[in-house]
Amino acid sequence: MGGNSTDDVFSRRRTSFGAIAAEYDAVRPSWPEETVRWMLGSPDPATELAVVDLGAGTGKGSRVLARMGNRVTAVEPAEGMLGALRGSLLGLEPEVAARVEPRDGSAEHVPVEDGSADAVTVFQAWHWFDHEAASQECARVLRPGGWLSMAWHRRDESVAWQEELSALVDRHESIADDQDFPAFPEAFEPVEHEVFGWTMQQSPEDLARHAGTWSFVAIRPDRDAVLERVHDLGRRVAGADGMVELPMLTECYRLRHR
Numbered sequence: 001m002g003g004n005s006t007d008d009v010f011s012r013r014r015t016s017f018g019a020i021a022a023e024y025d026a027v028r029p030s031w032p033e034e035t036v037r038w039m040l041g042s043p044d045p046a047t048e049l050a051v052v053d054l055g056a057g058t059g060k061g062s063r064v065l066a067r068m069g070n071r072v073t074a075v076e077p078a079e080g081m082l083g084a085l086r087g088s089l090l091g092l093e094p095e096v097a098a099r100v101e102p103r104d105g106s107a108e109h110v111p112v113e114d115g116s117a118d119a120v121t122v123f124q125a126w127h128w129f130d131h132e133a134a135s136q137e138c139a140r141v142l143r144p145g146g147w148l149s150m151a152w153h154r155r156d157e158s159v160a161w162q163e164e165l166s167a168l169v170d171r172h173e174s175i176a177d178d179q180d181f182p183a184f185p186e187a188f189e190p191v192e193h194e195v196f197g198w199t200m201q202q203s204p205e206d207l208a209r210h211a212g213t214w215s216f217v218a219i220r221p222d223r224d225a226v227l228e229r230v231h232d233l234g235r236r237v238a239g240a241d242g243m244v245e246l247p248m249l250t251e252c253y254r255l256r257h258r
Helices: 006-014 018-027 033-039 060-067 079-089 131-141 160-168 204-212 223-237
Strands: 050-054 071-076 100-104 117-123 142-155 192-202 244-256
Touching: 018 079, 018 204, 033 060, 033 117, 033 142, 033 192, 033 244, 050 060, 050 131, 060 071, 060 079, 060 100, 060 117, 071 079, 079 100, 117 131, 131 142, 142 160, 160 223, 192 204, 204 223, 204 244
Parallel strands: 050 071, 050 117, 071 100, 117 142
Antiparallel strands: 142 244, 192 244
C-alpha cells in the first residue's frame, strides 16, 4: 500500500465510500430480518420502534428496519452516501419510505434528542467511529432499556475459494474492521453476541463489483487489475447456472441501556 502511515490509510478508507455510493448500494448484501430483529432486542413483530441507524450509508439497513414497521432516523455524514440513501427511498412503497428520515450527522454528534430512541443500530460501520464518543452519544439518545447493536457481514473463509479471494485482494491489508471490540460505559449492560450464517449469490461480474466496494480495495492504485483477477476467480468457481455462492457470516453484538 505504498509508504502511507496506518492513520493515513484508515482515513482514506473511511472517506472512500461517497464516490462509489451507487455501486455500494447495488452489490453489497442486505440484512436478513432475522438478524435485524435480534439486533433490536427480539421484540414482538407488531412492535413499532423508534430506531436511530448510525453510519446509515446508502440505507441498506435503514430500509430493512422500515419494512419491518419501524420509524428510522438514518444518520450519515458522507454527502454521496446520504444522497444515494435519499434516492433509494424513491423505490420503496410510499408508506415504507415515509418511515425513514435521512439526517446529516455522525455517530459522534447524533442529531436526535436525549432518550428519544428505542434502539440504535450500526450496520458495517462501528469500526469507522470514535468508539468512546460514539458510545457516549448512544447512551444519551437511548431510552432506559433500549438497545445498541452493531453487525458486520463477513465472508466464511473456511471455504477454500473464499480464502483464495482474500489472498487476491490482500485482505491482510484491512486494518479497520479487525479491531478489538471496544469497552462501553457503565450505562450499558454486558454485551451479547450472536453469529448468523447464510448464503448470497452473485454473478462473477457482480462479485468483482462487490470487491471493488471494499475500502481496502477501493483505494488501491492497481484496483482494476485486482478486480479482473476477482472476476476470473468468480468465473472459475461459479455453478452451472453461472452464479457464485458466497457463504456468509453475520456477526452481531447488542447491549442494553440500563
